[in-house]
Amino acid sequence: MAELSTCLPLTRESTLKAHELIKPFIHRTPVLTSRALNEIASNPRAQENGDRQPAKPVIRLWFKCENLQRIGAFKARGAFYAIERLKQDPSFSESGGMEKGVVGFSAGEKTSQLRGAMEPKSYFAQNSSETTAAKIVAEKGARLVLPFNHPDIILGQATAVLELQEQADNLDAIIAPCSGGGLLAGTALSCDGTSVRVFGAEPEFEGADDCRRGFLTGERITSVNTSTIADGLMGVVGEIPWSIIYERKLVDGMFAVSEEQILEATRLILERLKVVVEPAAAVPLAVALYNEEFRRLVEEEAGEKGWDLGLILSGGNVSAEGLAKLFGMSFPAISYGNFIHSSTVTSKSIMDIKSAQNGVPSGLHPTLIETDTKNKNRARLIIGIDFGTTSSKAAFTLLSSDEVHEGIVTEWPGAGTHTKQDIPTTLYYDSYQNVAGWGLEPADALGPLGYPKPGVQKVDWFKLHLTAPETAHPLPPGKSDIDVIADYLLKMRVSVHAQLQKTLCDAFDREQDSIHYYLVVPAIWNDAAKAAIRVAATQAGLLHTGNNKNQLTLITGPRAAAMFYVKTGFWELETRNTSLIVDCGGGFVDLTAYEVKEKPFKLTECTPSSGDLCGSTDLNRNFTKILRAKIKKIGLRPGRIFAKCTIDFENRIKVEFRNNGQKWHIDVGVEADFPEADIKDGYMTFTNEEILQCFTPVVNRISELVLNQISSIQGGGRQLQRILFIGGFGTSEYLFNEIKQHIPSHLQSQVTRLMNSSSATVKGAVMAGIEGHQAGGL
Structure with missing residues (x-):
């Protein structure tokens, strides 16, 4: 690239000059708006924390479509400016640069653009191979073009936002995605000296939010190892972008x-804007729609006037097959010999595909679903239910001769216009032991501050009564564990049927009396617990009531997840290669090792299942002990202080804890100071060490279970291919990273957590139903 000493200063004036230079080579991409997305952004999210009302900002969105730029991404701007600057450098041409060419090591799209930016030779080191690029520089004498950490790249990227400010001249703020930081730094430069505020957006998965974390600590993070679905945002912020983003403020x-929020934002862009974007491009919209901290900022600073908010759709480099795998779309049942091939359930479909070309689509696993054509006229409605200790989910598929309808149930009572894949496993009973509310719909059970009204009992964790009643919360008087579970499953059944009635219409009416339910249960449950859940399911109307011919199959969480990852092609079918599933849920942690065989398809347990009651509720119990000890010191009744702290721990602290020295402050609404209980100015404080005490015994127990399974696998002469974490608790960054540190170093690279890890079990349960139906055994 051009020598740093020859670069223009990093100012807004320089971005204007850069724009003039590259205008002949780039597209002036359009700006789109959407009334529907504005309404979604301006409505409050479903309330998850009873202590505080959700933010209700007024937001008007303006989308800068860099996915329509040359090469399908904003990066063309930086590449063109870098090359044009080189062409202006006499030393470049005098040293034979036009013949020796350039080399880049961005992940494909930028390096391919260099070929169109200059006439001579261009070399490309794909997949971010800086080492390969350096080798080409040494051998060929080519000039290296950096992907983001150079003033020319930053100034080139800034031109996108200069255009946006011209196209939407009333902007209050802009959100840009951040990886290496070139685009975000350029955005900041283009807005410097204006009234437009700039914010950055990142995925949080596996520490991909390095810039956000750097903001909190005041130091640039220098390494990240993440497998976020927003794979365009997996880099680390460079030194020069960091100096603009943070040091210059x-x-x-x-x-x-989160991954789920990014996926949902991608879906909304496809459905509402009718443009194709990669997940990384949807991250700014996900922040605007789902990040409560940002939304509250808009509400508090803009009030009723609201903000006109610009969002950079950074790129659209994703294939149809990639979208299919991302959303688990139903490529329709495609005739292929004596079989019908179809993709299987992974998440809510984003579009209804009615036709496809002959043959199996590229990118689909070759052994997904095989339907014997002699049974193809038999329709079957399969519903999977993941009844969890703290939250529950449902998924479905309708198989028929010519198409497959499938999805995750995302419309639940009480969620309003928001879609949610899971709902709290919670019931509210009135003084007559009638259900007064459930899940996201507390109805009239709660008072104005979000706490149960007098005479109303909130009941949760009731699943634990089947195996460990001493760890569970009290049941209502006169109600057994089976009664309470049946009440909850009945509410789920009614809600699921209501959505399927709307989604499947007449097809649901035809099949509703012959549904096959697949219910996910812990692998460590004994026969008594399994028998009890069957009784509860029957009592809830899932089985054999009246004239229906419904069926129920119990499937363990690890087996369901294994089915999901095999059938969606995330796992290779290699004999003697073993995968260990670690299902970390609210109440239970289950571990099972599997080996997959392809012909005929068979999923075999390699070691006995193991597990314990060491799920995320164990963290709550540990926190409660610390909290009660604090409250006891001041002689106050637990009451509201206890409720506020436990809610905040559940919704915020245990999700965000990283063991980084942070102190946690909870508004407990107490006017007086109580230093002995760490209460000051109305806030109770919990130290990093206190929260660490909640996690340590749980992490140690799970690590012990994992190590025991590894020993059994290796003792049987098998090769451990991967250790896969799933379940809601499995998404904890701290838990995931700590477990990796506890296992032998040569296996740490095998520890992974794939996309959809929190919903893999319910999707896999449906796939197990499909597999059984295809085999003709149902």
């Missing part, structure tokens, strides 16, 4: 979002 804040 040109970026007002960084925000991060």
Whole structure:
């Protein structure tokens, strides 16, 4: 690239000059708006924390479509500017640069653009191979073009936001995605000296939010190892972008979002804007829609006037097959010999595909679903239910002769216009032991502050009564564990049927009396617990009531997850290669090792299942002990202090804990200071060490279970291919990283957590139903 000493200063004026230079080579990409997305952004999210109302900002969105840029991404701007600057450098041409060419090591799209940016030779080191690029530089004498950590790249990327400010001249703020930081730093420069505020957006999965974490600590993070679905945002912020973003204070804040939120934002862009984007491009929208901290900032600072918010859709480099795998779309049943091939359930479909070309689509696993054509006229409705200790999910598929309808149930009572894949496993009983509310729909069970009204009992963790009643919360008087579980499953059944009635219409009416339910249960449950859940399911109307011919199959969480990952092609079918599933849920942690055989398909347990009651509720119990000890010191009744702290621990602290020295402050609404209980100015404080005490025994127990399974696998002469964490608790960054540190170093690279890890079990349960139906045994 051009020598740093020859670069223009990193100012807004320089970005204007850069724009003039590259105008002939780039597209002036359009800006889109959407009334529907504005309404979604301006409505409060479903309330998850009874202590505080959700933010209700007023947001008007403006989308800068860099996915329509040359090469399908904003990176063309930086590449063109870098090359044009080189062409202006006399030393480049005098040293034979036009013949020796350039080399880049961005992940494909930028390096391919260099070929169109200059006439001479271009060399490309794909997949971010900086080492290969350096080798080409040494052998060929080519000039290296950096992907983001150079002033020319930053100034080139800034031109996208200069255009956006011209196209939407009333902007209050802009959110740009952040990886290496070139685009975000350029955005900040282009807005410097204006009234437009700048924010950055990152995935939070496996520490991909390095810039956000750097903001909190004041130091640039230098390494990240993540497998986020937003794979365009897996890099680390460079030194030069960091100097603009943080040291010069040109970026007002960084925000991060989950994999599920990124996926949902991608779906909304496809459905509402009708443009194709890669997941990384959807991260800014995910922040605007789902990050409560950002949304509250808009509400508090903008009030009723609201913000006109610009979002950079950074790229659209994703194939149809990639989208299919991302969303688990149903490539329709495609005739192929004597079989019908179809993709299987992974998540809510984003579009209804009615036709496809002959043959199996590229990228689909060759052994997904095989339907014997002699049974193809038999329709079957399969519903999977993951009845969890703290939250529950449901999925479905309708198989028929010519198409497959499938999805995750995302419309639940009480969620309003928001979609949610899981709902709290919670019931509210009135003084007559009638159900007054459940899940996201507490109805009239709660008072204005979000706490149960007098005479109303909140009941949760009731699944634990089947195997460990001493760890569970009290049941309502006169109600057995089976009664309470049946009440909850009945509510789930009614809600699921209501969505399927709307989704499947007449097909549901035809099949609702012959549904096959697959219910996910812990692998360590004994026969008594399994028998009890069957009784509860029957009592809830899932089985043999009236004239229906419904069936129920119990499937363990690890087996369901294994089925999901095999059938969606995430696992290779290699004999003697073993995968260990670690299902970390709210109440239970289950471990099972599997070996997969392809012909005929068979999923075999390699070691006896193991597990314990060391799920995320164990953290709550440990926290409660610390909290009660604090409250006892001041002689106050637990009451509201206890409720506020336990809610905040559940919704915030145990999710965000990283063991980084952070102190946690909870608004407990107490006017007086109580230093002995760490209460000051109305806030109770918990130290990093206190929260660590909640995690340590749980992490140690799970590590012990994992190590025991590894020993059994290796003792049987098998090769351990991967250790896969799933379940809601399995998404904890701290838990995941700590477990990796506890196992032998040569196996740490095998520890992984794939996309959809929290919902793999319910999707896999449906796939097990499909597999059984295909075999003709149902």
